Amino acid sequence: MEEVMLRLQELLFPAIADVAVLSVDVGIETVRVDAQCTTADAACPGCGAWSTRGRSTYLRFLADVPSAGRSVVLRLRVRRFRCGSTKYPRRTFVEQIPGLTRRYGRRTERLRSTLAAVGLALAGRAGAGSAAVLGMSTSDTVIRPASPVCFASAAPSGSRATTLDFQNFVRTEGALYAFTPSIPTLRALAEGSLDNAIEVHPGTVLRPADSLDAGSVRLRFDAAGGLTLQAQDGQTLWGARTAGSGVDALFAANGELSVRDAAGKPLWSSRTGGAPGARLLVRPSGDAVILRNGRPVWRVSGPSS
Structure with a gap:
């Protein structure tokens, strides 16, 4: 059984270290993956100090990229640590797994990236419909607030990056409008000249x-x-x-x-x-x-x- 769990871990999280798969439950429409972090310590997001003083654990439920047409839910057990720094008001913090989770997130990072790619290509309801066909449930606003997208335009000294935060939406009856890049920027995007600097x-x-x-x-x-x-x-x-x-x-x-x-x-x-x-x-x-x-x-x- 241990060998099977290790193979599943390599299959499900090939680029993410320090995550152990505990069990996988495959249903008709949903796959549930139980996992936990295996590191002994974590860095405080406020002061950067590392702590090994764990206080408690709780479960986070994160939507992940679909598998074989089934939606995937990651049931991740995370730990709350105590920060020992006296220079920062935060006393406790919850561990995050780079490349997998972020604070207050309800989706894994790879699902966020996939939805952002669909949203950039199709936008709005077309993107939401395509995501649903692929087994990724979302709303019409596939590109959400706090989803930064970087575009690049040519400059004599190299590429110059501009980060767009889709924070401002205007909703009217039957339609949703957002501020969008210019035509030259969209053309550069279509040509693949992205820059996330x-x-x-x-x-x-x-x-x-x-x-x-x-x-x-x-x-x-x-x-x-x-x-x-x-x-x-x-x-x-x-x-x-x-x-x-x-x-x-x-x-x-x-x-x-x-x-x-x-x-x-x-x-x-x-x-x-x-x-x-x-x-x-x-x-x-x-x-x-x-x-x-x-x-x-x-x-x-x-x-x-």
Whole structure:
């Protein structure tokens, strides 16, 4: 039986580590998968500190991609941990599994990605109808609020990413309208020139718990006042060492990234000022970089990028 569970785990979660399949119940219309996380610790989403102090467990029910025409429900047992940091008001947090879950989510990440792809291709009721045929239940709004979609348009120094958050909808009788990209952007989308790099516009201020997530890495200003580059699993790859004193981080119009204290004085700086038009990117290749005329003048990254 143990060998069967291991084979099912490889089949159901081939790219997701630290998940154990406990049982699979196949019904006429639904497949229910019971699973749990196998790691001994988890990172607090607020301060990034790791904790092994588990308090309790409960079940999450997540819709997953269908199998053989049957809808799939993942019954995942997750643990609530106690955060030991005294610099952050959060006392407990629930573990998340990278690539599978997110806070308050009712769908797995792969189902979210699949629905987003259907929504981009067909939109509205056509997308919802096609998703239903494939065994993925959804509403007319296949692309939902908080579903960021990144489009790329050509620039002399490389691709320039624009992230669209479908937050604003206008509903009238029998119709649903949303703000959509321009025709050139849709044409670039149809040609497959997507770019999920995150560009930080000049004047952007990061405050505690703000995060710029490019998938494999994220640039985060944590609740303790530190600016860090984190991997997808929460591991800190780089830090400005301003925890305890930093109030916010600013990417100024002159091209300089800095962490400021309560008086507005810089505690840390990228030392790249004097270059209006410089671009700050957080890239899925695993780094954060400031480009001046297409050339990097500041860069931090993980060990593999």
